Amino acid sequence: MTEKSALDYRIDNLDKSILIALMDNARAPYAELAKRFAVSPGTIHVRVEKMKQAGIIEGTRVQVNPKKLGYDVCCFIGIILKSARDYPSALAKLEQLEEVVEAYYTTGHYNIFIKVMTRSIDELQQVLVHRLQPIDEIQSTETLISLQQPIDKDVTP
Structure with missing residues (x-):
């Protein structure tokens, strides 16, 4: 993904669903998300990678109390x-x-x-x-x- 296309990336409903699921559990397996959203694990992987490249997903971290x-x-x-x-x-x-x-x-x-x-x-x-x-x-x-x-x-x- 080029720098321009990364900046222009617009999330759709599937991306939103993936983000919400990962925000709830960042360790959720892609296969589980794929089953939940009726797409292939490859689709989940590609979507997550595109959102990482676009700067929408900046990483994962452990939340401590x-x-x-x-x-x-x-x-x-x-x-x-x-x-x-x-x-x-x-x-x-x-x-x-x-x-x-x-x-x-x-x-x-x-x-x-x-x-x-x-x-x-x-x-x-x-x-x-x-x-x-x-x-x-x-x-x-x-x-x-x-x-x-x-x-x-x-x-x-």
């Missing part, structure tokens, strides 16, 4: 940078913090919005005081502690 690993505190931190030009260096420093599991460059009040996971409130305080706030590019932060995550889903193809 942070609470089962002892990460009981989830919070979101809005970061205001001293200057917009500080973004690349601030992001590089944030990426080095193992507690930062997601980061977003945003519009609005905050320049960067991050998700942080820690094992305790005490650990969160240590991260804030000794690792996050000392970053030179950061002017100020606001921390929001998550009490629960009632919705957790992927986009629908």
